[in-house]
Amino acid sequence: MMDPITLEPIGKITSCYGQKFGIPRQPGLARRARAVIQLPYDQGAQIKESVRGLEGFSHIWVVFVFHKNNATKRVGLVRPPRLGGEKKVGALASRSPNRPNPIGLSVVELLALHYRKEHVDIVVQGGDFLDTTPVLDIKPYLPYADSLTSATTAWVEPIKDLRLTVSFSELALKAISAEAKNHSELICECIRESLSLDPRPSFGKTKQTQCQQKREWRSLIFGFDVIWTVTDGLCRVENAVLKNRGLVESLIDDQNGFKN
């Protein structure tokens, strides 16, 4: 009935989140989450000209593809984690990646724009992107049109007060500072913010409470395999093992004068 539309990604995202587990469920929840949107010049979209003036905006929309979700999966109902993973709502009444068309939408803080030899790098923070995410569009955030302070929601409330307290073991701190050197503070803060959101699935939380077991969880953040546990509402980073040094270097590059 309606013609399909074929879109070519204009670039892809290098993100501090290396796997789906552990990604904040909305942008802005882990402010230090770093990502670099890389737009190659050779995509036929006149990218160098297209981004001119973008640096004047504090925030941008990123329209992207949930590329690791099964696009043929036609989910009608989803279980939002904010409802404890039990109650179902319609996919279009949620921001779940499981939706009729796998399009994601996130607003992020713009840190810097760098014109490289073969692509432009758009450095952002506060994103909720999986590494290697394809990007369809970038738009400036316009507060007068996009910021609706009076909007009301059915069941989604701010989760500030639900955060876990996160501490680091000596072992983890040493591992991160040995590998990441003067970037270790930023990386630790990003890990802290990300884990404070308690990415465990609802059934994992329940199970732990019932069995009193200290289960180990793992998240790939900033190239580190982060091993953490939760006991009595306190999250502890037990260890962190560098798996991808290149990712750290792609995301944090002191040579290029990023804004903090």
Add this chain to the structure above:
Amino acid sequence: MMDPITLEPIGKITSCYGQKFGIPRQPGLARRARAVIQLPYDQGAQIKESVRGLEGFSHIWVVFVFHKNNATKRVGLVRPPRLGGEKKVGALASRSPNRPNPIGLSVVELLALHYRKEHVDIVVQGGDFLDTTPVLDIKPYLPYADSLTSATTAWVEPIKDLRLTVSFSELALKAISAEAKNHSELICECIRESLSLDPRPSFGKTKQTQCQQKREWRSLIFGFDVIWTVTDGLCRVENAVLKNRGLVESLIDDQNGFKN
């Protein structure tokens, strides 16, 4: 380099704007602008289940296709009307429909949800959609993630104070009330809001000032061919001729208990 992605629209929009000329340049600027997003059940996306719970949100995002823009047109730079149509900025640094991928993004007020026999109707207001626009996705508006009051912009300022005053001739008022009966007030308000934004292209405004000619402009709003002029900053609706009665009926349906 990156795989293209093929998306199937989940539905289309019946909108009060029948042509590109005269559509507000952002959503929310003409609050009475009415649209009905029609999502058919037979698209394989489990639409009836997908929209469950959407009615609990006051506002929704609509991700749509700029279907009347030339998708092969790879525009690098555009001339935003807010810059007087003279200065150029990058397409990705603007909300212009002329962009690498023709994806539109608008937040609108949700008025009602109706389950019809073969589709669901999502009635919204405040949109900036062209009639027959294909829809790719619907998402609830989440103020805690989407509303950034502190965001700053390079060159886009609110345009409240730039509005034209709009008056109606007796002829136009009579024509609208004869055809639209008890909906004429809503339709007049939508026309007033839309024209107050002064949709004339920048060169049209300049030309008129220079030649002192009273040029007639036409907009297709709510099924009416609206003929209007601008003199000394005052916009006057000279006449309105009903061209599409079906559109009025699709957009305003008293039988179904719309809010407001």
